[in-house]
Amino acid sequence: MSKRRHPSQEELMKKLKTPGPALQSEPVETVGPPLAEQGIEVTLDKLRPYDRNPRTLRNPKYEEIKASIREVGLKHAPVVTQRPGDDKYMISDGGNTRLQVLRELYEETGDERFRKFHCIFRPWVSEAHILAGHLSENETRGDLSWIEKSLGTQRLKETLETEAGKALSQRELAKRAKELGFALDQSHISRMLYTVEHFWPTLPMSLESGMGQDQVRKLINYREACLLIWRRCEVDESDFGPAWHETMAYFDHEGQTALPWSIVEDRLLGMLEDATGAHLNPIDYALRTILDFRKRRWSLEEHDEDIWRPLDVEMERVRDPDAHPLTYFPPLPGEEDKGESGRRWMTVKTTQPQDPDSNPLPPSPSIGQNDGKMDDPNHQQDDEQPAVTSRGELEELRQQVERLQQENASLQIQPSSLHAVAATDVDEDTELPLPPAGPSEPLNDEERQRRLDALSLGGSQNSGETESFRRTREWLSRQQGEEPINFEDNALRAVPLRSAEPIYPVMDIWAIEPAFRDADRMRTEIGYFAVAIARWGGINLPREHQAVIPLHKGLGYRLEPLSNEQAQSTRAQRVWQLLAGLIGEVNPAYPTDVTLMGELLGTASDDDILPDEILVRLYRMVRLMRALRAQLGERSDDS
Structure with missing residues (x-):
């Protein structure tokens, strides 16, 4: 068996210099993303923020986060991913603020620890998965504004519908979002989508300034109540959106987080009055009652008569002015033939049939609240009281009123007589001065106003009770067969309380009106x-x-x-x-x-x-x- 000859040195050098086989593929300049979740090291130039980040405003804790990273570095590695076909990594589940902080710190200091850092890579799943991750991470920290969450939820809905190829109901959206890690109940989603559709175009500055969910809830209640009234009055519904936008855009201001609700309500009532042609009072009554019933979670369908009766009567008058005229009082003696008042009074008597089995309108639970401005437009006491048509009966009523006024005035003891008694020695034989038998001197306007101011917290003009609410309260008392309590009449002899507080004024500490x-x-x-x-x-x-x-x-x-x-x-x-x-x-x-x-x-x-x-x-x-x-x-x- 012959031994194998070893190649010489010259032969080895010749083989080493011989070129190898040609490369059949393009050279690889960069390594592709990992196929599984793992830690990687990235640099700022290889990482971009999430371009559909739901946060559109500056993080309120930005400076605090920046100071922390400057002192101790990046304590929590951000989660990144990579879109198919992209050559850079992208923030996946929150961390856009930290990335911006790192960029600023590297520009300010040039420190290498701000340029190169560790991240957690997760393989790409879908666009909806990434968006839901950002929403969930920000929702956990609770630092997104209401409009940012609403716009993010709207964008998530559009993304899921694009991926599914069909429209999603709110229930399906809530289910899919929960599967992606972003848990929201259906009612929450409904309010968010409602905000984007109806309030974002009208109140962008207020929403961006931080107007929150409580204000949005209240605004939704007002809009839905106004829409119900709009439909009840049979106004073209396509006109409601532009009218709402024109009315509410007036209240959009930068830096505003709460709406001036008393003014908002007045403007909305004016909008409804202009559109429907109805009197303000029945519209106000319907709006107040709807808001109150919904607050108490009462069915509007079950209380349909309570809500709409005054407005329905008013709309009949709008469509046929002769059917329900606005003058509901009888003419004074000698004025039966003057103008239209006499004819209208008789028209009310003859055109409105009396139903002996019908009940008077029950008091709305909303009556009695400070912000309630309700009145019954169909203010006809005829349903409970007989008509007064003869001159003799009217004269008798006038005399009764005059007697009551005289009795009321006689109860007011002259201060001078009381002062005289205090200045003398009083014993058992001392004869006390009696009040004058006739009516005392009536108070002039200035003295009366001064006394009312002294008995009204915050001034008598700031009473907390609107004129329409007062009329409604008095109407309800008369419907029960009793005279209502009047602040101005009782203020000089009772201990009432009237002030612009969150609840309605106390008209009398002791007396309880029948409607209450x-x-x-x-x-x-x-x-x-x-x-x-x-x-x-x-x-x-x-x-x-x-x-x-x-x-x-x-x-x-x-x-x-x-x-x-x-x-x-x-x-x-x-x-x-x-x-x-x-x-x-x-x-x-x-x-x-x-x-x-x-x-x-x-x-x-x-x-x-x-x-x-x-x-x-x-x-x-x-x-x-x-x-x-x-x-x-x-x-x-x-x-």
Whole structure:
């Protein structure tokens, strides 16, 4: 067997210099993305932000994040991905703010740790998956504005519909978003899409300034209520959108996060009045009632008559002015033939048939709230009272009014006579001066206004009760067969309270008008008063723990334990204990000694005493609770 000869050195060099086979493919300049999730190192020039980021405004914590990265570096590696066909990585599940901070810090310092850093790579799934990831990450941190979340949700819906090739319902959208890690309930999605469709074109500056969900909820309620009225009046629905936009665009201002609701309501009522031709009062009544019923989650269909009766009558008048004229009062003696008032009065009598089985319009639950401006446009007391047509009956009524006015004036004792008594020594034989038998000198306008101002918190002009609401309240009282309580008449002899507070004014501490004697109505009022007192005590404030919960059973409210933060306040403990004592509950951990009432009423201390407007409401609430207990006791005896 021969041995194999080794190649010589020259032969080896020749083989080494021989060229290899030619390359059959293009050379690879860069390495492709990984096929599975893993950590990678990237540089700023290889990473781009997400171009469809739902955040459109500057992160409010931007400077805080920048200071943290400057001091300790990037503590949390951002998640990145890569679109098919793209040569750069892209932020996947949040991190656009951090990427912008890194760019700024590298430009400012040139530090290499801001240019090259570690990331977590995740393979590309779909456009909707990336968008949902950004929405979910920002939703978790809670730093997106309402309009940013709404626009992001709208964009997610469009993306999912493009991928599915069909339109998605809100229920399907909620299901698909949850599968992608972005959990939202259907009602939340509905409000977001509603915002983008109806409010974003009209109020862009306010929404970008941070107008939140609470304001949007209220705006949705107003728009839907106005649309119902628009449809009820049979106005062309295609005109509603432009009219809404023109009315509400006036309120769009940069930096505004809350709308001036009293002015907004007035403008919307004007819009409806112009479009329908109806009188303002029935429109106002319908709007207030719809808003209140929806707030209480009452069915509008079941209370159709309560909501629409005044407006329907008014629209009949608009379509046929002779059917329901605006003059609802009888002519004065000697004026039967002057103008149209006499004819219209008779027209009302003859053109409106009386139904003996019909019931008067029940009081709306919304009546009694400070922001309610309701009135019955069909203000006809004829349904309950006989017509007065003869001159003799009218003269008799006038004489009765004059006698009542004289009796009222005689009750006002002259101050000078009282001062004279105080200046003398009074014993058993002293004869006290009596008030004059006839009517006293009537107050002039200046003196009357001065007295009203003294009895009105914030001035008599700032009463908290609109003219339309006053007329409605008086109409309801007369429907029950009693005279209404009038502030101006009672102010000089009673202890009423009138102020522009979150709840309606107290017209009389003791008297309860017939329209408000229903148990549910009294519970509603008691709940309002309890919440007002609680807010003065520093509890039940917006976006805080609600310790006082209004109820439609029992005595009108129940109590929850104070939060740890609320319990640090002595005032909060005292107010909670006061409200608890009124319904027969106490908390031994809070003040329970008998001086509690003296502390709050200001008879035992000068600290944290109830202000006048709260004190009067406390008295009124106690009166209502006593009346409610008496009524419930009568029902129990009857049963």
